[in-house]
Amino acid sequence: MTTTVLPAAPERTSPARWGAVGVLTLSTFLVVTSEMLPVGVLTPMGEGLGISPGKAGLSLTVTGLVSAVTAPIVPRLLGNLDRRIVLAAAMVLLAAANALTMVASGFGTLMLSRAVLGIGMGTVWGLASAVATRLVAPRHIALAVSFTVSGVAAASVLGVPLGTFVGNGFGWRAAFGALTAVGLVVAAGLVLVLPRLRRPEGPGDDAVSTAPRPLLRPAVVTGLVVVVLLVTAHFAAYTYVRLVLEDRAGLAANAIALLLLLYGVFGMVGNFAAGALAARRPVHTVALLAVGIGVAVTTLAVFGTAALTAGAAIALWGLAYGGLSVGAQLWMTAAAPDRIEHVTGLYVGVFTAAIAAGAFVGGLVVESAGILPLLWSAAALAAAALLAGVLGPGPKSGTVSGTAR
Template sequence: MRTSPLFATASHVELVGMRTTDSAFQSSSAPPQKTTNPSQWVAVGVLTVATFLVVTSEMLPVGVLTPMAEGLGISSGATGASLTITGLVSAVTAPVVPRLLGNLDRKKVLASAMAVLAVGDLLTMVASGFALLVVSRVILGVGMGTVWGMASAVATRLVAPQNIALAVSFAVSGVASASVLGVPLGTFVGNAFGWRAAFGALAALALAVGAALLWCLPVLRRPAAADSESEAEQRRSLLRPAVLTGLMVVVLLVTAHFAAYTYVRPALEELPEMSANSIALLLLLYGVFGLIGNFVAGAAAGHRPRLTVLLLAAGITVSLLVLALFGTAAMAAGAAIAVWGLAYGGLSVGAQLWMTTAAPDRVEHITGLYVGVFTGAIALGAFVGGLIVEGAGIVPLLWNTAALALASLMVGLIGTGPQRDRSD
């Protein structure tokens, strides 16, 4: 939608940038393929299911927070803090794992990580108090950080260059679809059979997906580009203005989101006084809009990642303000939740494409760093949210998180964006 007379020149610059980025994503051990065959899309699909399961495992306490807290004999704040534990462990795991893998086959690493996730879910299922819950969430964080941290980088190596943005959108859509299906269905299962049954089902699914990864993915060793420079040179190459701005936006916005979203069930119970099943339906609405946002943002961020992320930040800010001001009205709360889902659903893929556009020559490392920061912000958000809820209540939580989301928007406007946006 450019109206400038320099349209043709700008389009040419963008196309060159896309080709440069795509070539950087590919493993240089073979010539770039011209098309993506069905078996490769199946592999991307299995990878998507893996990200779906790790994020569902992490986020399920949000949907079953009240009964889970009662079953463990702890407060809602302590139960919500389990997300902090998982996020902190994932924040360490995601950036460290790519540097430790060497030439190990990535599909075996991913399959092993799914087995670790299954152990974490099983321990959550049998936990009788806070101590075992902590252990289970630490284990779960290792599996989650490994899978989520590697998913986008692996997806780019499974498809033809022209399909890279779509493959990343699919891989990251597991995050959004965890809200569409994972958390709402887990909430329904928790309401019907108990929250422990929901975590047991996740453990069984994690083992099945681990086996599918071994079957469907090709052998994926270390990318050839990673051998061309030293680790010190690679670390220095990530310290770019566009990367730093993007990470600051992610920290502020994800912290704001999870500080509020971790306690969305208590908020909907307190403000519009919704029933458990009504909340589950509203979370499903949130997830449906989140999935839409994922693919819309993926298409937009492929060309203009900075503008896309800034629009998403504005959407989250508005949603939190509406909940704070008009959340006692069911219709207003429902509308705010839908817009919130649309905006946050696009954030994972939008910010991921911001990162890979800013550092196209270091995809595996920048993805690990990004996911580490993202999950660290999840941990911080859950922790901050718990402090505010316990100390001040739900409405002050919404006001504070809206202010934090607005701050992320300001940082994104002032800071440096990736090159592809600047060529527009």
């Protein structure tokens, strides 16, 4: 089969290529905002649909499960399709899912819309980082991945807090309507700005090989175990953070929105700090992030009734979790530099499955035992992730910048 690919990466990355990375960042920003917006509007959303907050939180579970199946499969099905068109089509699907959420009349329609969202999310998130590595010079790979994944943290800084403010002021349906419009704009931007990107070719770009190395290598498996434990811990607690701040700290809706903004600001800092560190020491970086998440959740469990302490814990939580997406992504890139598209799809699939598991487990614990047991359970999972990362085999330090392309 004849393949059409980008020419070999230049030694310098042109402004146009950085602009394309910027559009990919907007894409990850939008998919994560769409996924996580129910966190900020959980209470009014549940009231509007006539369901409990626990059931409303299950909308994240459905999205995560569908995305978990979609992300690993898509790279294997694409063949020589233009990645630019695939990403744009997935973004249109995402916009349609948000429109369906906006007009949902009950639990069933909500679950359907969030399932459709999972298909778009899994496709965009699963391809974005891998595509970014093909747009820049080899020495800029870690920075390009950091920028692309920064859309995840930016969704917390701008997307979820702004969506929460819109939901508070105009109703939660208006927030999902705004996401619909933005999704269509980003889809057009992907078509206009990205170059044609066919099947990757050459070492490090998932080329078709007569004897490809196994994808599930020890370092990859260790990283996936850490991701499962840590992301499950995070989302078990974070999905219900509004309830934590309402019930334990007694905060009002707008105060919670401001704390979510604080969380996101520190998340942006954590994203770029972790990207710089993980490019050289991915294992140590992810272990440090696990410590941060564990300490933050434990602080909320012990001292969360004090508003100031709760705010400090939320800031630390944002700093630590903000670096996890890029830190774990660079772990995977270092562990399988010869199969970047496939390992990224696998990683995103496991990541989003853990999101689903966290939201589901969190809902069960909240409904059956309450907020405090939920926080302690999340802290225990974070500790388990730390042990798995430190004791298991990981990628060699300093391998990301030398990733073959």
